[in-house]
Amino acid sequence: MSTEPRVLAGRYRVDELIGHGGMAKVYRGQDLTLGRAVAIKILDPELARDTAFRTRFRLEAQSASRMSHPSIVRVYDAGDPSTADSGTDEPPYIVMELISGTLLKDIIARGPVPVDDAVRYVDGILEALDYSHRAGVVHRDIKPGNVMVTDKGQVKVMDFGIARAVSDSSSTVAETTQIIGTAAYFSPEQAKGEPVDARADLYSTGVVLYELLTGRQPFRGESPVAVAYQHVSETPVPPTEVNEDSPGALDPIVLRALAKDPYQRYPDAAHFRSALDSAVSGHAPSRKELGALTSELYGPSPRAAQETARSLRQLSTDTTMARTQSGPPVAWIWAGVALLAVLLASVLFWVWTLSMRPDEVPSTSRQVPDLVNVSSERAQDDLSELDLTAKLILESSSDITEGNVIRTDPEAGTAVREGDSVTVYVSSGKETVVVPMLEGLSLSAAKDALAAAGLELGTVIQRNDNGLAADTVMEASEDAEAEVAPKTVVNLVVASGRVTLTDVTGWTMEAAQAELERIGLTPSPVELTDCPGATPPTVASMSAAPGDVEIGSTVELRYCAAAAG
Structure with missing residues (x-):
């Protein structure tokens, strides 16, 4: 007995399942309005029950939909049917470009990848990241399972946005890896639960390049936490020591991309691409040069003890950690000493604070933190740690980066009680207006339409035309339906009537x-x-x-x- 096909938003027909992951299932579908085949990603119902996650998912889907690049799988639409008037309980979905090709992870699974192909695949990933980073979007889950190679050999990066929503909705490495499925491509800052930027994507791309050159990831362990620990603390073996056929000129590129300190990696995807292109035809470094680079990137530094201490606080309670080195590094020992000193100082400071605290301050009092210009995800986490509830409201801003906090109500420093709600105003980016259709209107009507849209009338040029009445708009300097900044000046060409x-x-x-x-x-x-x-x-x-x-x-x-x- 056949059943009626599932249709989302009265427009997208859901057909057969073509893929799935830890957080969503992907179906082949049909856009019934435009008559084109699409891919429809439907969020896992368990994740969809988290209201905060749905909000982040929606914000990130909106960011992804604004990106249009040949190396990025295009997002056409996104929806959250449960918020509609229909009252349905459907989970959120994303409608994407349907790609015919092979996942990079399946290509790697088939066997050794030729060096030229490996470089071409990574160059395609970096090209997509260069575009997305300049658009202010960090992927956060670069891995072979999120990279498609089309039948024509073109690289397509998938899942912009949803990866960020997943990573920030999980409080620990273990919880995150349950959703994403692997910690093999985590940057050290992701493994430690710290805020990340575009350089985390470059680290993950470095892991992908390492795997393409050697056939395996640089760090392996018995559990995701064990792998995450190695990302934080251990030095990767150069690719040529794993696969002697790997070009030696690529060793410095991989080691630089896998630097623990984000500031020691390539500053952006464009520099990574340039270094990769140069290395293909460059000379292989000597053992001494490679050793000096390894010492520079992974040797002891003033930051080493601090980073390892943070790692220990997060990971040492997990009994599933597995190490690949034979003994503890010296930095770990010194980090333990430093950690004990910090703990002792913290206890003394806490005791002193208790003795100085006024009796009239209630134990449930909280102060709203300063969240201006931090990411909305980080703001929610900070408020949650204070047992406060965040209420997100989108608002346009020309000064604050999209996705970051503009202000809070109550404002920073205000005393509130445990469980109180704090309204967080999040930037939706610069405000834009839509250019109305002006061609064919009279000059008077065009002026009214521009004023109503919040645009400015610029120069008016008259042009002879024997088929149009005087003052009929013939051309406009901005295309109809284009999104432009408010008060943009629009120039017109009108018929002279002569x-x-x-x-x-x-x-x-x-x-x-x-x-x-x-x-x-x-x-x-x-x-x-x-x-x-x-x-x-x-x-x-x-x-x-x-x-x-x-x-x-x-x-x-x-x-x-x-x-x-």
């Missing part, structure tokens, strides 16, 4: 009349009797001088009467 009259004196009457009718004028033949006639009759003079005249004007064409026979 045409250019050619001097037809000396023309035959037949040719002269045809020319006037062609340009929208009315010819009026007038026979003269005081001049010698001609055969055929020719124009002796016109009632209007050559030049611009109003459309539809009547012009006398005076000609000499034919001579009497």
Whole structure:
């Protein structure tokens, strides 16, 4: 017995399942409105029950939908049916471009990848990241399972946005990896639960390059937490030591991309691409040069003890950690000493604070933290740690980056009680307005339409046209339906209501009349009797001088009467 196909939002028909992951299932579908095949990603119902996650998912889907690049799988639409008036309990979904190709993880699983192909795949990933990072979107889950190679060999990066929503909705590494499925591509800052930026994507891309060159990831362990620990604390083996066929010139590129400190990695995807292109034809470094680079990137530094201490606080309670080194590094020992000193100082400070605290301050009092210009996800986490509830409201801003906090209500420093709600105003980016359709309107109507849309009228240029009435808009400097900043100046070209009259004196009457009718004028033949006639009759003079005249004007064409026979 057949069942009716599932249709989302009255538009997207859901067909057969074509893929699934830890957080969503992907179906082949059909856009019934535009008549095109699409891919529809439907969020797992368990994740969809989390209101905060739905909000982040919606914000990130909106960011992804604004990106249009050949190396990025296009997001056409996104929806959250449960918030609609229909009252359905459908989970959120994303409608994407349907790609025919092979996942990079399946290509890797088939066996060794030629170096030229490996470099080409990574270059495609970096090209997509260069575009997305300049658009202010961090992927956060770059891995072979999120990269598609089309049948024509083009690289397509998928899942912009949803990965960020997942990673920020989980409070620990273990919880995050349950959703994403692997910690093998985590950056150290992701593994430690710290805020991340575009350089985390470059680290993950470095892991992908390592795997393409060697056939395995740089760090492996018995559990996701064990792998995450190695990302934080251990030095990767250069690819040539795992696969002797890997070009030695690529070792420095991989090691730089896998630096623990984000500031020691490539500053952006463009620099990573440039270094990769140069290394393909460059010379392999000597063992001494490679050792010096390894010491620079992974040797002891003032930050090492701090980073390892943070790692220990997060990971040491997990009994599933597995190490690949034979003994503890020296930095770990010093980090333990530093950690004990910090704990002792913290206890003393806490005791002193208790003794100095006024009796009248209630134990449930909280102070709203300063969240201006931090990400909305981080703001929610900070408020949650204070047992406060965040209420997100989107608001346009030309000063604050999209997705970051503009202000809070109550404002920072205000005393509130445990469980109180704090309204967090989140930037939706610069405000834009839609350019109305102006062509064909009168100049007066066009002025009103621009004012209503919040746009400014610029220069008005008149142009002759024999088919349009005076002041009819012929062209506008901005396309209709384009999204532009408020108060953008729009220049117009309007019909002058006039045409250019050619001097037809000396023309035959037949040719002269045809020319006037062609340009929208009315010819009026007038026979003269005081001049010698001609055969055929020719124009002796016109009632209007050559030049611009109003459309539809009547012009006398005076000609000499034919001579009497």
